[in-house]
């Protein structure tokens with residue numbers, strides 16, 4: 001059954017000395033002028049649900065200036081169970097507890113999942129590949145604890161490999177670490193491909209609804225070993241991969257991924273040495289959105305790109321519900337002002353499908369009266 005946040009208490013978190021929000025219902029609208037602390041609340045809820053901060057904030061950024069520690073608490077319940085999730089931050093550590101017992105973030109991932117949508121996400125389609133990979137990994141980490149652990153391990157291995165390459169270490173050492181790149185990397189690509197295969201049909205369907213079927217969206221995940229190399233591009237060769245259609249998103253097999261990754265690492269070892277960094281592996285995989293088979297980052301209008309992002313966010317919520325059998329908390333930071341009427345309506349429809357929602361705004365005029373009547377409107381400062 002879906003866990004619901006009943007109350008929140010923040011102490012010395014960001015600009016709040018003490019913030020108490022109780023009696024939280026389905027929809028909480030946080031309204032207030034700029035820089036009042038609306039996004040800080042969204043970030044706090046994300047830290048207690050997805051166990052991460054979309055701002056990638058360090059502890060000293062999260063702790064209120066002049067304080068030595070911060071504490072965030074959420075009381076959650078599904079009607080049968082009452083749980084308390086807490087996060088304590090000080091200059092040395094970030095510690096989670098569940099009902100007073102210490103927990104690692106990996107143990108709590110997926111307990112109260114959330115989907116966050118901020119104005120920065122609107123760059124997902126035209127922004128960097130790093131952002132697109134991170135979005136997929138954040139979702140994967142919430143729906144599968146092994147995904148989370150694997151991604152962390154892979155990042156450590158790649159950091160180590162990059163240090164070796166930068167220091168021009170003995171190629172035998174690089175070869176030895178490549179074995180770990182293959183082990184973790186192939187598994188991570190398989191997890192990503194499987195998650196992507198689940199996500200894409202939802203994105204396509206949500207996009208069709210938002211755009212009223214005007215054009216066909218598809219999306220491809222291309223592992224680094226299947227990408228054309230810089231040399232092939234320079235020589236004007238055709239791309240070394242064929243864009244698969246959505247139906248072809250069959251999950252990759254691990255042995256096949258291991259072999260392809262090992263082969264590419266061997267073939268491009270010289271290039272990695274020359275460039276002093278790892279160029280093969282899941283950290284270099286690509287995700288591309290296509291509108292009627294054209295790259296949406298290059299050919300999509302701003303409106304089309306926004307519709308893809310909205311469809312992506314709604315699809316994340318659908319996948320979480322499918323896998324974890326509970327609706328995620330929706331965290332919507334100041335996005336109403338960024339969307340036009342049709343896209344706003346699609347978002348409101350999603351909010352009304354039973355997900356607990358926290359939404360911030362500087363202007364209540366973006367919300368219809370009916371919705372506001374059904375919401376808990378909190379004016380900041382409290």
Ligand SMILES: Nc1ncnc2c1ncn2[C@@H]1O[C@H](COP(=O)(O)OP(=O)(O)OP(=O)(O)O)[C@@H](O)[C@H]1O
Nearest residue numbers: 014015034035036037038039040061062063064065
């Ligand atoms: N560690 C901290 N200690 C004290 N204040 C902080 C800390 N971190 C951020 N702030 C303050 O929080 C405020 C910004 O809060 P937030 O980002 O939530 O604003 P917002 O209400 O979402 O604004 P906008 O509508 O402009 O996006 C700023 O005044 C900033 O100085």
